Amino acid sequence: MLILSALLAALVGDLVVAQDSDYGSSPPVYPSPGTQGIGWEAAFARAEAFVANLTADEKAQLVTGTSGPCVGNIGAIPRLGFNGLCLQDGPLAIRQATYASVFPAGLTTAASWDRGLMNLRGIYLGAEFKGKGAHVALGPVVAPLGRAAYGGRNWEGFSPDPYLTGVAAEETIMGMQQSGIQACLKHFIGYEQETQRNPSLSPDNVTIESVSSNIDDRTLHELYLWPFANGVKAGVASIMCSYNRINGSYACQNSKTQNGLLKGELGFQGYVMSDWGGTHSGVASINAGLDMDMPGPLSFGGDQNSSFFGGNVTSAVNNGSVSETRVNDMIMRIMTPYFFLQQDEYPPIDGEEPALNSNFPPYDYQFTLGASNVDVRDDHNQLIRELGSAGTVLLKNVGNTLPLKAPKTMGVFGNDAGDVVDGLYFSGAAFQNQYGYEYGTLPVAGGSGTGRLSYLVSPLEAIKTRAAQDGTLVQYILNNTLLSTEGPSGFSSAILPVPQVCLVFLKTWASEGYDRVGLEADWNSTGVVESVASYCNNTVVITHSGGLNVMPWADNPNVTAILAAHLPGEESGNSIVDILYGAVNPSGKLPYTIALNASDYNFAPITNSTALVETEDPNAWQSNFTEGLLIDYRHFDYYNQSVAFEFGFGLSYTTFDMSGIGVTSSGVAGGGTGWGANNTGVTSTPPSTNTSSPGGNPALWETLYTVNVTVANTGGVAGAAVPQLYVSLPQVPDGDPTPVNVLRGFDKIMLQPGQSQSIGFDLARRDLSYWDTNAQQWTIPSGPIGLNAGFSSRDFRQTSQITVVS
Template identity: 35%
Template sequence: MKHSAQALVGLLLPSLIFARVYPRSNTTELGLLATGNVDLGDWADAYAKAQSLVAKMTNEEKISVITAGSVESAGWKALNFKDSAQGPQGYEYATGFGMTSALAQTWDKAAIYEQFKAIGDEFYGKGFQVANGPSTQPFGRTPYSGRLAEGLGQDAYLNGVATGLGTKAFVDAGVISGGKHFLLNEQETNRALRGDKQPYSAVVDDKALHETYLWPFYDAIKAGMGSVMCAMNKVNGSLSCENSDLLNKLLKTELGFPGQVQPDVSAQATPFGSANGGLDYGSSRIWGTQTLIQGIASGNLSQARLDDMAIRNIIPYYKSNLANGKQPPLAQQTDYVDVRANHSKIVRSVGAASIVLLKNINNALPLSKPRTMAIFGNSAGPATAGPNYQFTVDGSPSTYNGHLAGGAGSGMTSFPYLITPQHALTSRAAEDGTMIRWILNNTYTNTIPSLPTPPGLPPLLSGGTALHLDIPPYATGAEVCLVFINAFAGEGGDRTELRNTEQDALITTVASHCPNTIVVINTIGTRLVESWIENPNVTAVLYGMPLGQESGNSIVDVLYGAVNPSGRLTHTLAKNEGDYPGICTELVCNFVEGNLVDYKYFDSANVEPRFEFGFGLSYTTFSYSEVTITTTKPEALASKYATGKVGVGGRTDLWDEVASASVTVTNNGTVDGAEVVQLYISYPEEAAQPVRVLRGFEKITLPVGGQGSVDFGLKRRDLSFWDVEAQEWAVAKGTYMLSVGASSRDLRVSGTLVV
């Protein structure tokens, strides 16, 4: 059974207050830049330039701008858009980066920025002005969601930090960041408007809307996001791309977004519903020149709104400094425009840093020149054809017949090559003198009778034409057995399972014959391990997302200890499927869990997970000192509500640093390593928050015996909750418990902050 709506509502009360309905007559005007409702700050110069350019245009030319056309008389060239956050999709001579879900598992701010900056450089070098990413959502309220490979974790704070860093990196690379999907695009099932078939409507309470789903967009907009993609689904009854409360009031006014809103595929339905609802860029089929000109004459569309739409399409172009004339021209898919630079090194290092060590008993890892090795599973080697071919999920696949290193659909990776684990392990075996055998199939059975083992000799992993090619003898004769499995999903279909019978049977079969069985997982979203995790012959488990073109090298770097694993889970691994919400099959989907997504539900309902959010082992160990907590700006906490003017990224005082916490971490193990130090806060009762929420993380690398200080700066926003009645961010008076540790449940030290 999935956890019930009644149980969740019981956990949420009295904080479950459904969103107010705001008068539609006011929201369109609220969203106009010309009203001055938003202090544009460092966007002001770009706004002035865009305003000046649009002032020279006729209405027909403005309509051309908003429908992807060029205006030669004004010197305006239509923007070129491209998916995805793994690099320019479908292009040759581009890097096959790991999925952003893998990047998030590094919990490394420098690595997150570095990869996004490299991706942005490739978009720029190919001549694209808008990169459709990062994808903050699907957020991951259910692990069955098909597109979690493209996301950045199931915690609003972690997701927000990563989205903000990705946005800044794109802007620094000279391209416009096109964040998606706005908003509540949490599943593939019934997501799209198809003829008369309506998409699902996500209904969520106002508190969760702000504290969970809008939270990462605050970070992105503050960091310079210039384009936002509205989603295919409905929100609280209205299509996302025609939802004035969502786009004009929340996005453009409350969050101070000054840029362009673009639609997801087929998400624009009507001309004036979308224009007045807040869409700025759309289809010339729906926004025909005659239609909009007549709409202005009839009062269905205001002149001020048309001007605002045109300005919003141009302002991010100036903000990203694309008007300097330095960008290369648009390349075609097969043109030899090589933008890869040293990015393969980034892919390899980020991939290794993202891998989570879930289990390691008897020092099974790292490996050290094993004499014999057997590898199993179709996920260890290449697919029959590939890797650079286009595929999109259609239906409900569960596994990929080959090594899973990239995504599908809009999140598809463009591979120039792919290093599989078999490739990398074979190269290492050649160096070490290891004898290696493989069965790259999950269910292989040899029909050739095996030769009897000579009396007195144990079964051996051997060679020759008489070798019995089967799983049990291969496993029995190996010093170490490596089993590779995956879980696959993507755009177009949600998952139907969180574990796989065929793969789990392979693991238990190998483990029944091999006392040193190591499992390597590459998964899109959650992959449960309960069927075999307690098997004593399963000595180690590595857990990773799709790692990109250098995947096999990244995995081998961790297996052999060239890289000490430091990845951490960005979601909770449960013991049972019933501990998660499933896919909504109705057209009205009530997100009754509110803020209690992932670990926040497990903590609030006191459910024991198999591996908690933030978990990950290392080849070394770390200790923590007591935490020191300081109020750094008490005057900024004098008011209950945020009172700053609304700027780009919301009220300006939300970003004031008001307190700090610091802790000293020591590497007291035997090898150098990196620790992800995590800060969680428990709030006063008035804030009606989950048991604890993440509000800081830092990755620190320490040599053996080394120690270092980890400092967390807390913004007013980090201590705030959304007051539904006041419709403002508020800070509750009382005692805040600040806990620091290695995961959401491994909290080593704590202290209090009194407001």
């Protein structure tokens, strides 16, 4: 019966289109391109020899998840010396493990704008996963990209800007795989909301399908596919397909996106695995490019013999609905990175894992278990502390309120300041609600992207430790209800004298499975700030948040400083104290835009409206990406809207300037000679080359121009500057709005007072192109292209232009 259903799905699954054809469709793309092992040639040969020795049943086993000690498992084949695969969450920690580190979130990492720290975080993450015997780490995350500020999982990824996200993903993947762990880039593609991400049952037991992300071709390429291209070019081992539908077709059986875009256009050489429960067919999914079904059974912890894959794979080969060549390719894709990373010689799985993953016994296959509770943390806390500070953004600092200068008295307020009271693991049912837990600081958010803390340094703990050095009197109230409802008259008698400085800590919970319902910080945050600020005329607000926050109190004259500290991980308190006292000069920049009001954002995820909750229409859930390319700062710039704090913005305890912009051409092959500011001999489309190389056409990645600027520290203390380059492409004739400016380069440099340094931004062909939907090519537009260098998306210090194609 499963085979029949799958055959029907294969016939019709890719022909379903969005209700409004203007937003795009999913035309069928078959067959699934085979891997050539490009870049992994020796491992590819080993995988070929391995596949040649497999039986039909063993082949089915290798593409189907099973019960086991890890979050995801591929069973062992002892006769061939294969010990199986252990797949573990997640993007910032080996989630459920003991004695492992909890690193800053992807959002925090992006806010650092520091390639070196991104890479080192990846190296350390990879080392911890490997030390626990995990072969595959289910991260990093580039989808959700962050189309909607309300997205419950935006914090797992990096930024709504595809360029910044692409760089962060690439550095993370290279670091992780340098340590010997397979990275799994997720979730492919258009996964931008939690609401209705999975099918549901109507009141009359009709299956209501997952939300369909209806995306036009240009938007898909220039926004949502862009960071996946970076990941593929970096050699990522695996990619996870998403829960949602794309233009009407489920992501894990969408042949246009998996066969056409990922394996065809981007030349992806690794394997595609399903998100857990994201497989909805057997034959249709396999032929559309899905290589591995997770967790295997149709339901979590269900019957191992009930699977869309498993024995149905063998049956499908026997009846001709799936070719043996396709199944062999699936296994080649799985085993090539395994051999490339030398995972046939690997640490055993931590013996504590079966107890932590108790939903999935008994095991159908033998897994090699080692010692329990292996400590893999090493000295990674130093990087965690540094990155927590580097990802903290100073938004306001009136009269040099910060850094603190040995105040005699200090008040600490807000339920985010103290230690947690409900345990150190944020994935339990107690935390799966709109606001999370009430008391305790927020070092990380919830769901499969969280981590099990082995310890946590709270802000209050670190503040008291540091304040003791100065003899500062530290008083505190952590009850937001008391602070917000009773006002100063209700708590002023408890805090005497009025502190010289008051620190208010706010938090915003977010989690997989839930979209946020508002953009202000939680737990009566505005009331807390207004109350404390009316009592204390030197109030510093610090936010720990699973996303961006609007700040209606930002212009309050008694709010003298604001720090967006994001999700800093286990060293949270130490990271923020380093900033507050000036041991670290803040250098974080916003990886998103903070609007003046929540209503200024141009869209939100589809919510559980009464009509949709009660619908009997299986295809009722449609999310039309009508904004196209105009998300985050691109939206605000295009419509010339004022914002509170723009993308790329962040203050420092020193000042920087920029001068001397210059543009040089590389002279690489690309059509014509004599590269220059007004060269007319360059073809608009890339040279015809092998387009199956990882990352796509290699010509897209060749440097065409380098933009040079000089950055100087004009202040009195050492600090790190983040110069940024934005490209302004002309409007193209397809009628869809082209953003006014798009990020196409950044760097982070430490400068001493008075020191200056020259910085070069390389511009690849891809950076200067748009996706031409008619030609189905990346195309450089004719006419002048603006080059804007500065310190944020609205702080340009140097400008120039080039005309690549006349």
